[in-house]
Amino acid sequence: IEDRLSDHVYILERDEHDSDHVKLTALPVDIGPVMNEFVYPRIENMIFTSATLSFAGDFSFFQRGIGLHQLGEKVRSLIVPSPFDYRKNSKVIVPVTFPDPRDNNFTGSLTEFLDQYLSIKKGRTLVLFTSYYMLNEVYGKLQHFDILAQGISGSRESILRRFKDDPESKCIFGTDSFWEGIDLPGNLLTSLIIVKIPFPVPTDPLIEAKSEKIEEAGGNPFFNLSLPIAGIKLKQGFGRLIRRKTDTGIIAILDNRLRTKRYGETLLSNLPSRNYLFIRDSLKEDDLKL
Structure with missing residues (x-):
C-alpha cells in the first residue's frame, strides 16, 4: 500500500461469502485530531449523554478517546445519579x-x-x-x-x-x-x-x-x-x-x-x-x- 498514513491502521478483509472479494479499511488510531480540526470548531455547543460514558468515576477515558481533553476548561462534565433503586x-x-x-x-x-x-x-x-x-x-x-x-x-x-x-x-x-x-x-x-x-x-x-x-x-x-x-x-x-x-x-x-x-x-x-x-x-x- 503506497502513501499510507502513519496515524492509521489498515485492515484487509476477505468476504466470507465471496473469496474473490476483499475490503480494505483505513481506521485512524486516534480520532481526537480529526475531531478538533473538523468538528469542534464548527459547532458552538455539543452535548454528549449516555448512562455508560464514565469509567471509575469520571469521563477522562471518553474525553481522551474523542479529543475533548484538548479543549481544557471549555469542557464541563456532570454525573447524574440513576433514578433506579x-x-x-x-x-x-x-x-x-x-x-x-x-x-x-x-x-x-x-x-x-x-x-x-x-x-x-x-x-x-x-x-x-x-x-x-x-x-x-x-x-x-x-x-x-x-x-x-x-x-x-x-x-x-x-x-x-x-x-x-x-x-x-x-x-x-x-x-x-x-x-x-x-x-x-x-x-x-x-x-x-x-x-x-x-x-x-x-x-x-x-x-x-x-x-x-x-x-x-x-x-x-x-x-x-x-x-x-x-x-x-x-x-x-x-x-x-x-x-x-x-x-x-x-x-x-x-x-x-x-x-x-x-x-x-x-x-x-x-x-x-x-x-x-x-x-x-x-x-x-x-x-x-x-
Missing part, C-alpha cells in the same frame, strides 16, 4: 470458586452453572457471551432448554420477537450485538448472566495500534485502554436488565477475576448495583431471590 431491585451474584475464564475447565463449569440456573428460573433470561465459539459449545450441551441462540436461531430481531412472544420458557444466548441496544422491560427479562469480563481482543488491529501508541507515550495499555473498554461494556451489558424504575432481577457475573484481580474492585464499583452476593458453593434457589 439498584440496591432494592437487583442482586449481583459472583461465584468466586469458578475457574479462571482462561482455564480449560471454565466451559464445563459454565455449562453446569447454566444448567442449575435455568432449571430454577426457566426463562426470562439473557446470557451474554464474549465469543461465538463458547456460545455454540455451551448451546450444544443445553439442548433440553428452550434457548434462542445468536447465529443459530435467526437474526437478532427474530430472536427478540420470539422471546417476547413466550418469555416465560425462553432464554437468549447472545454475543456482541446483544450487549447494548436491546430493551426488554418489566417481566420480559428478570435474569441476566454475563459469562466473562468483556475485554477487547488484544490482537484486534486497532487495539494493537492504540496499545503501541500508549506504550510509546509511557502508559500501560491494559489500565489505560483494555480495562476502561471492558468496564464500559460491562456496564452496558448490565444495563440490559433494569430498564424501568419498577424492574427487578438477578445478575450473575461468572468471572472470578472480579475477586482475584486487583482491578476487579474497579470494575465492580463502576456498576450501578451495590447488592452483591459472592457464593462459594453450588447455586441454591434462595440465591436467586431478592
Whole structure:
C-alpha cells in the first residue's frame, strides 16, 4: 500500500461469502485530531449523554478517546445519579470458586452453572457471551432448554420477537450485538448472566495500534485502554436488565477475576448495583431471590 498514513491502521478483509472479494479499511488510531480540526470548531455547543460514558468515576477515558481533553476548561462534565433503586431491585451474584475464564475447565463449569440456573428460573433470561465459539459449545450441551441462540436461531430481531412472544420458557444466548441496544422491560427479562469480563481482543488491529501508541507515550495499555473498554461494556451489558424504575432481577457475573484481580474492585464499583452476593458453593434457589 503506497502513501499510507502513519496515524492509521489498515485492515484487509476477505468476504466470507465471496473469496474473490476483499475490503480494505483505513481506521485512524486516534480520532481526537480529526475531531478538533473538523468538528469542534464548527459547532458552538455539543452535548454528549449516555448512562455508560464514565469509567471509575469520571469521563477522562471518553474525553481522551474523542479529543475533548484538548479543549481544557471549555469542557464541563456532570454525573447524574440513576433514578433506579439498584440496591432494592437487583442482586449481583459472583461465584468466586469458578475457574479462571482462561482455564480449560471454565466451559464445563459454565455449562453446569447454566444448567442449575435455568432449571430454577426457566426463562426470562439473557446470557451474554464474549465469543461465538463458547456460545455454540455451551448451546450444544443445553439442548433440553428452550434457548434462542445468536447465529443459530435467526437474526437478532427474530430472536427478540420470539422471546417476547413466550418469555416465560425462553432464554437468549447472545454475543456482541446483544450487549447494548436491546430493551426488554418489566417481566420480559428478570435474569441476566454475563459469562466473562468483556475485554477487547488484544490482537484486534486497532487495539494493537492504540496499545503501541500508549506504550510509546509511557502508559500501560491494559489500565489505560483494555480495562476502561471492558468496564464500559460491562456496564452496558448490565444495563440490559433494569430498564424501568419498577424492574427487578438477578445478575450473575461468572468471572472470578472480579475477586482475584486487583482491578476487579474497579470494575465492580463502576456498576450501578451495590447488592452483591459472592457464593462459594453450588447455586441454591434462595440465591436467586431478592
